Amino acid sequence: MKSLVLAEKPSVARELARVLGCNQNHKSYIEGSKYIVTWALGHLIELKMPENYDPKYMVWRLEELPIIPDKMGLKVIKQTSHQFKAIENLASRKDIGEIIIATDAGREGELVARWILQRINWRKPVKRLWISSQTDRAIKEGFKQLKPGKQFEDLYESAVCRAEADWLIGLNVSRALTTKYKDPLSAGRVQTPTLAMVLEREDEINKFVPKDYWTIQAKVGALNAEWEHNGEKRIFSKEKAEKIQNKLANKKAVLKSINRKQKTEQQPMPYDLTELQRDANKRFGFSAKKTSNVLQGLYEQHKLVTYPRTDSRYLTTDMEATMADRLQGIMPGYRDEAKPALAQKGKVLARRVFNNEKVTDHHAIIPTEERLHLADLSADEKKLYDLIVRRFLALFYPAYQYETVHATFEADGETLSARETNILDLGYKKVLGRDEDENEAKQTLGHLENGKSYAIGQVVLNKKMTEPPLRLSESDILAKMEKFGLGTPATRAEIIERLITSEVVERQNSRLYPTKKGKQLIDLVNDELTSPELTAKWERELEQIARGKGDPKAFKQRIREQTARLVSEIKASDKSYRAHNLTGSKCPECGEFLKERKTKEGKILVCSSPQCGFRKHKDPKLSQRRCPQCHKRMEIHNGKAGAYFQCRRCNVVEKAEDRKKGINKREERKLKEKYSPSESNFGTSLGDLLKAALDDKD
Numbered sequence: 001m002k003s004l005v006l007a008e009k010p011s012v013a014r015e016l017a018r019v020l021g022c023n024q025n026h027k028s029y030i031e032g033s034k035y036i037v038t039w040a041l042g043h044l045i046e047l048k049m050p051e052n053y054d055p056k057y058m059v060w061r062l063e064e065l066p067i068i069p070d071k072m073g074l075k076v077i078k079q080t081s082h083q084f085k086a087i088e089n090l091a092s093r094k095d096i097g098e099i100i101i102a103t104d105a106g107r108e109g110e111l112v113a114r115w116i117l118q119r120i121n122w123r124k125p126v127k128r129l130w131i132s133s134q135t136d137r138a139i140k141e142g143f144k145q146l147k148p149g150k151q152f153e154d155l156y157e158s159a160v161c162r163a164e165a166d167w168l169i170g171l172n173v174s175r176a177l178t179t180k181y182k183d184p185l186s187a188g189r190v191q192t193p194t195l196a197m198v199l200e201r202e203d204e205i206n207k208f209v210p211k212d213y214w215t216i217q218a219k220v221g222a223l224n225a226e227w228e229h230n231g232e233k234r235i236f237s238k239e240k241a242e243k244i245q246n247k248l249a250n251k252k253a254v255l256k257s258i259n260r261k262q263k264t265e266q267q268p269m270p271y272d273l274t275e276l277q278r279d280a281n282k283r284f285g286f287s288a289k290k291t292s293n294v295l296q297g298l299y300e301q302h303k304l305v306t307y308p309r310t311d312s313r314y315l316t317t318d319m320e321a322t323m324a325d326r327l328q329g330i331m332p333g334y335r336d337e338a339k340p341a342l343a344q345k346g347k348v349l350a351r352r353v354f355n356n357e358k359v360t361d362h363h364a365i366i367p368t369e370e371r372l373h374l375a376d377l378s379a380d381e382k383k384l385y386d387l388i389v390r391r392f393l394a395l396f397y398p399a400y401q402y403e404t405v406h407a408t409f410e411a412d413g414e415t416l417s418a419r420e421t422n423i424l425d426l427g428y429k430k431v432l433g434r435d436e437d438e439n440e441a442k443q444t445l446g447h448l449e450n451g452k453s454y455a456i457g458q459v460v461l462n463k464k465m466t467e468p469p470l471r472l473s474e475s476d477i478l479a480k481m482e483k484f485g486l487g488t489p490a491t492r493a494e495i496i497e498r499l500i501t502s503e504v505v506e507r508q509n510s511r512l513y514p515t516k517k518g519k520q521l522i523d524l525v526n527d528e529l530t531s532p533e534l535t536a537k538w539e540r541e542l543e544q545i546a547r548g549k550g551d552p553k554a555f556k557q558r559i560r561e562q563t564a565r566l567v568s569e570i571k572a573s574d575k576s577y578r579a580h581n582l583t584g585s586k587c588p589e590c591g592e593f594l595k596e597r598k599t600k601e602g603k604i605l606v607c608s609s610p611q612c613g614f615r616k617h618k619d620p621k622l623s624q625r626r627c628p629q630c631h632k633r634m635e636i637h638n639g640k641a642g643a644y645f646q647c648r649r650c651n652v653v654e655k656a657e658d659r660k661k662g663i664n665k666r667e668e669r670k671l672k673e674k675y676s677p678s679e680s681n682f683g684t685s686l687g688d689l690l691k692a693a694l695d696d697k698d
Contacts, residue, residue, distance in 0.1 A: 001097030
């Protein structure tokens with residue numbers, strides 16, 4: 001009998017098949033003597049949509065909400081149904097004795113596989129491949145230590161609870177808001193409290209009132225000192241500041257105390273996904289989504305790092321034996337840094353990193369034993385890999401040790417202080433790089449003596465102004481999402497991108513700004529949904545269910561009750577809303593006002609009536625087609641006879657269908673898709689605009 005191996009995507013399936021010795025390639029699977037490897041294409045199965053329960057739900061009506069099925073049904077996703085059918089046929093083969101789930105080792109990966117098994121009514125044994133890297137060694141060892149599928153049923157239950165909660169709340173609240181206020185408005189269990197945090201910072205900025213303040217710097221002997229009082233260096237009165245300045249001029253300062261403290265800074269732990277996304281955002285300006293995508297390539301394609309979607313920064317004790325191999329793997333790019341660690345036989349000095357109790361589904365992100373070929377990596381991959389490797393190398397170096405020196409002077413009743421930091425042992429910072437403050441010129445306080453007087457030289461008054469808090473960067477919002485338990489490391493990047501694509505948040509200069517639509521939406525949505533504490537409570541419940549300590553039935557029932565309550569509140573609300581993108585122009589077909597929307601093709605005007613499908617480009621779209629006379633890019637237009645090209649400068653007009661003029665098949669296909677009536681029906685695409693709300697994963 002053969003084992004049917006189910007991977008999550010074709011690229012992973014090909015690697016599994018290669019390692020397992022499967023070499024008979026077929027359209028939808030790869031077969032060998034012991035294994036048949038097939039794949040999903042992400043999700044092949046999804047929860048049924050409202051219209052699958054009753055056709056009346058195809059038209060959105062406020063009075064028919066909430067939609068709460070007694071039992072949630074599943075359906076095959078139409079676009080990938082061919083691959084589902086292929087898996088179904090393979091599963092029915094009489095020589096298949098078991099299925100090995102080899103989808104991503106996490107909550108969502110478990111759901112991908114289990115829904116397929118449920119739909120094909122699988123009754124034979126189920127085993128689980130659970131690995132944290134894609135190297136050949138990890139795959140081989142993983143197949144030698146397959147786990148019983150029953151061990152992951154609680155994880156599956158948790159995934160189902162999450163999916164159903166997001167469907168019930170996301171779909172119902174989004175439909176209620178959209179139909180009541182006649183504009184595509186989406187809300188969700190995670191995206192709404194995340195939006196609320198962006199708006200909370202905006203409110204702090206708007207309420208901020210700047211104040212002038214002054215600081216005083218004085219030369220004490222050869223030293224630079226600052227005035228302070230009980231740790232406060234700011235003076236909010238100009239008169240007081242000038243009085244102190246005059247008071248200190250040409251006086252003597254007596255050294256009252258000099259305090260030395262030796263301090264130790266432990267090695268930082270390796271990265272989990274969220275902290276890596278935060279550091280990549282601060283260092284390179286990467287969005288959280290970009291970091292996830294680049295990291296996936298390092299994991300899946302190059303096999304250089306371990307499983308990325310982890311929430312742990314610790315390693316298991318049995319991994320200690322693998323450290324030397326990992327150091328050997330990075331040697332081609334980090335010879336000088338790795339050599340000292342290898343000389344100690346790969347002994348980790350940061351012993352606290354090995355903690356089985358702090359490793360959940362996966363350990364921290366660290367390099368694999370795969371040999372590094374730097375030339376194979378893109379510039380972005382090199383940047384991210386460098387962060388991971390240097391954080392890993394820090395584990396093999398001693399702690400950073402330094403000394404702080406704080407000298408306090410008294411002059412005519414006023415206090416002046418001077419500080420310096422002296423490095424005793426750079427330790428792990430040899431591989432991480434020095435902090436900015438360590439590169440500054442140091443004072444020499446070592447020669448000072450208690451009770452000795454020093455002449456005060458120039459006394460300088462500096463005028464400054466208090467500044468409002470900055471708008472949140474992606475690093476900031478990720479930290480807040482982690483603090484409140486909003487989503488998981490695997491889904492936070494998607495949540496941020498969804499807020500941007502739904503036009504409630506804008507990304508400007510690496511900072512997140514709420515839009516007019518976002519400001520209105522947060523006022524319309526239920527207070528209960530804006531609270532990060534509520535979502536954090538749900539996440540804790542889902543985690544308990546995943547560990548077999550929660551009650552999935554009780555969770556689902558509470559979600560149903562909450563859905564009904566949220567919809568009821570929206571129906572009863574007397575709040576008003578004005579579409580942020582409403583123009584003064586009217587639709588030529590139905591007379592309603594037009595809205596301006598931004599798309600990849602530029603700005604378009606669409607009718608504000610959900611029942612009307614009118615839309616047109618606000619500005620002519622430029623094609624890749626060049627004018628035969630001036631060689632400038634030509635505009636694309638849609639006339640009664642179909643799509644055509646036009647050069648305004650030369651007044652040259654060419655039909656899109658004229659193949660002799662040089663239009664290629666790809667361009668022609670794009671034009672047909674662009675101007676197809678079915679593609680321009682705004683009324684029927686309203687569901688697509690809000691489908692993102694239903695995908696509010698974690």
